[in-house]
Amino acid sequence: MEVYCANCGQDRRVAIVERRETYPVRGEPITVDAKVAVCQTCHQDISVASLDDDNLETAFNQYRQLHGFLTAKEIVHLRERYDLSQRRLAGLLGWGAITIQRYENGGIQDVAHDQILRSLSDPNAVKYYLLQPSCRLTPGQRAQLEAALQARPTVAPWERVKAELTRAMNRGGIEQGFRSFDVEWLEQVVLWFAVHVPGELYKTKLAKLLWLADFWHFRRERVSLTGLAYARVPHGPMPDHYLALLDVMETDGVVTLNEDDFDPKKAAIIPREPSDDAEFSAVEMDTLRTILRHFGAKRAVDLSEESHQETTWVRRADGDIIPYTEADTLRMLDGLLVPDAQNPFA
Numbered sequence: 001m002e003v004y005c006a007n008c009g010q011d012r013r014v015a016i017v018e019r020r021e022t023y024p025v026r027g028e029p030i031t032v033d034a035k036v037a038v039c040q041t042c043h044q045d046i047s048v049a050s051l052d053d054d055n056l057e058t059a060f061n062q063y064r065q066l067h068g069f070l071t072a073k074e075i076v077h078l079r080e081r082y083d084l085s086q087r088r089l090a091g092l093l094g095w096g097a098i099t100i101q102r103y104e105n106g107g108i109q110d111v112a113h114d115q116i117l118r119s120l121s122d123p124n125a126v127k128y129y130l131l132q133p134s135c136r137l138t139p140g141q142r143a144q145l146e147a148a149l150q151a152r153p154t155v156a157p158w159e160r161v162k163a164e165l166t167r168a169m170n171r172g173g174i175e176q177g178f179r180s181f182d183v184e185w186l187e188q189v190v191l192w193f194a195v196h197v198p199g200e201l202y203k204t205k206l207a208k209l210l211w212l213a214d215f216w217h218f219r220r221e222r223v224s225l226t227g228l229a230y231a232r233v234p235h236g237p238m239p240d241h242y243l244a245l246l247d248v249m250e251t252d253g254v255v256t257l258n259e260d261d262f263d264p265k266k267a268a269i270i271p272r273e274p275s276d277d278a279e280f281s282a283v284e285m286d287t288l289r290t291i292l293r294h295f296g297a298k299r300a301v302d303l304s305e306e307s308h309q310e311t312t313w314v315r316r317a318d319g320d321i322i323p324y325t326e327a328d329t330l331r332m333l334d335g336l337l338v339p340d341a342q343n344p345f346a
Ligand SMILES: [Zn+2]
Pocket: 005, 006, 007, 008, 009, 012, 039, 040, 041, 042, 043, 044
């Protein structure tokens, strides 16, 4: 691979070497096996943003381990034991709406927050926070959490984890585009994209394609394609529980996530089963093909940028669910419209 070398003043071949490097994390020196790019011509180090991010993330994880902090994955598992979304967990604890999302995306929690999160492995702690005045859950959300506390098994078997995730995602109504969510159905849609998108399908791009397919399908049919709900996150609209869903699909053996050495956020989705067009109705097939034709070859970063121009994006805060009613306002979808007398929404 070639990277611009500031020392040579041009693109050069680089080698990636492992080296012990120390990073300050919260004022503490943390030494990790860092990956460093070295120019093969002048043998100077070259700074590569994705490698730097990767090394910093490694240092952050090491810091978490050193201090016995919960890792991002452990926070996800904790939440899922009680069927709580990121926002509901934040609401239960009276924290800012996107606090949990930040921790799950790599931001390190402070000691106080870590202790509180850790305490939640005991259901009695959850009951305690339900009684605090800081708890912001609605009566309906409280009732659901209380039911989850009653039903919570000591060890969740795999099928049960899937069923619980499905239940957490089926809040119904316009947030899901009036379609109930089903993991196996989503797996068929993801497989179809993974098989048909030209080149590598990174998970960030898949998130955008799913969003466009769902909102396009809703615009035409008044029902979404997958039943996923989408939240606004900094990089664009993101399926709710996206990382947990990717985990499920990988454990089910439907896809493999192939992490890029240069950028862990760039995990490519590799299909492990053939995709079957017979799974889809003619209209669903048309939605998939239309989205593939218009957006399949675009880069995730460009799709992100385009989505940031949309009014629905500008008007919302991070963590907000983007309701399907906004499908009609999306300019990204305007170019897909075909004059069709039978479509009252065209
Ligand atoms: Zn050089």
